[in-house]
Structures are given as structure tokens and as C-alpha cells.
Amino acid sequence: MGISRPRPIPVPSRGRTAGRLTAETEADITLPDVLGSEIATVLERRIIYLDIAPDARVTEQEVCDEFNISRSPVREAFRQLESTGLVVRLARRGIRVKELSVADLDDIYACRTPLEGIASGLAAKRATKEDLATMQGHLKAMQAALKAGHVREFFLHNVGFLTVMHEAAGNKMLVRILSVIEKQAMRYRYLAHIEDETMLLLVHQGLTEVYAAMAARQPAKAKAALVRTMMQSQKTIRGVVRRHLSSPRAADA
Structure with a gap:
């Protein structure tokens, strides 16, 4: 099935993300973690709706370039996606969307x-x-x-x-x-x-x-x-x- 890449979906800027946090949550959550969750949500949606094809490779650099962010929140996003089983980390193949079977x-x-x-x-x-x-x-x-x-x-x-x-x-x-x-x-x-x-x-x-x-x-x-x-x-x-x-x-x- 031909699956095209979607148009970029904007995520909150650092200022707006930080502004939503209370003093209590700021003590427990670092900004990269928050941004990582935002990125994970976007990528999760794309995977679920097959905008990113099963077994497609997703690189840190691609995501960094699209959202103009550093590698730290992207790595956090990938960890979250791995924990839910939507992506897998393979030796010499990097991060890939889990295949359908x-x-x-x-x-x-x-x-x-x-x-x-x-x-x-x-x-x-x-x-x-x-x-x-x-x-x-x-x-x-x-x-x-x-x-x-x-x-x-x-x-x-x-x-x-x-x-x-x-x-x-x-x-x-x-x-x-x-x-x-x-x-x-x-x-x-x-x-x-x-x-x-x-x-x-x-x-x-x-x-x-x-x-x-x-x-x-x-x-x-x-x-x-x-x-x-x-x-x-x-x-x-x-x-x-x-x-x-x-x-x-x-x-x-």
C-alpha cells in the first residue's frame, strides 16, 4: 500500500510548553522530557494512521530537522514509542516502525x-x-x-x-x-x-x-x-x- 509522508505538524514552542507546567511538575519533569512527549504524540499519530509505513526507518536527524530541536527530546520520544511497541531498535538498522504481522x-x-x-x-x-x-x-x-x-x-x-x-x-x-x-x-x-x-x-x-x-x-x-x-x-x-x-x-x- 503506497503511504505518503504527511505535512509537518507543529508542536508547542519551548515557551508555551514551559508555560503550561506548574511549579510542582517543573520539579519533576525536564523540558526535553516534555518536548519528547509532544514529539512522541505526533509520531504515534502518524504511525497509527499509516502515514509512516510499517518497517519504515525513522532517524533522529530527520525528526530534529523537521521540528528544529536537539537530539535529546527526540531520543526521549523514541524511548516512549519503543515502550508502547510502535517502533523497534534493530542492530545496524536503527529505529524502525514495527512491521505488521x-x-x-x-x-x-x-x-x-x-x-x-x-x-x-x-x-x-x-x-x-x-x-x-x-x-x-x-x-x-x-x-x-x-x-x-x-x-x-x-x-x-x-x-x-x-x-x-x-x-x-x-x-x-x-x-x-x-x-x-x-x-x-x-x-x-x-x-x-x-x-x-x-x-x-x-x-x-x-x-x-x-x-x-x-x-x-x-x-x-x-x-x-x-x-x-x-x-x-x-x-x-x-x-x-x-x-x-x-x-x-x-x-x-
């Missing part, structure tokens, strides 16, 4: 599916009226985006729905674990969204069922619907990844 996808979903099921069950018990209203809003926006053919907009609201559901579950450790797994899963999910329209249809239908069960305060039903949706999604994504990896375009990317 069916085996990696299966490992991700072996963890993600049961945890998402737990989150949906807890959210069915604990979600507030405001949480449910926000999730319903994401579902309506997904439907509108689906009709308009706006895949990225659909995906953003898909992510938004799950984010609200995670927070509504009320388990901070679960949210932390899922946030890391989600970063690993998102580029697989996004690839399936842009390559296979059935992914959008099954996700919207599945999350609609999950929402109905949560709104009815039926934890077991919400969990079952979420797990079923995850399993169906994984099957669809596996097919997309196989086609992607066997495509001549993937070999040339």
Missing part, C-alpha cells in the same frame, strides 16, 4: 478481547447518563460518517466510543493496560477500516448492540456483544493484513 495481531487480540469484555461489563454497571449520552453521540456520528464515506471520521468516533466506555468502567488499572494495547491495535484496525468496508459495518452494528446492553444495565449481555464484535473484527483484520502483506505494493512501500 498476523501473529502480532493475534497476540494483541488475545489480550485485547477479554479486557474489552471486562470493560464493557463494568461500564454497563457504572456508566453515568452523561457517559451513555456521549457514547450514543459517537454512534450517531459513526453512522453519519459511514453514509458520507468518511472513513477516518468514522474511525475517530469508533475510538471515541471505546475511550468513553473504558473510562466509564471505573477501573484505572484496566484503563492503563488497555491504553497500551489500543495503541498496538489501532493501526491494524485503521488499515482494515480503509481497506474493507465490511469492517465499518460490523463495528457499528456491534457497538450499537454493546451500547443497548449498557443502557439497559445488562453487563453479561454487553460483555458478550463486545467480545463477539472483537472476534469478528479480528477475523476481518486478519484477512486484510494477509492481503496487505502479499501485495506487491507492500513490498515496495
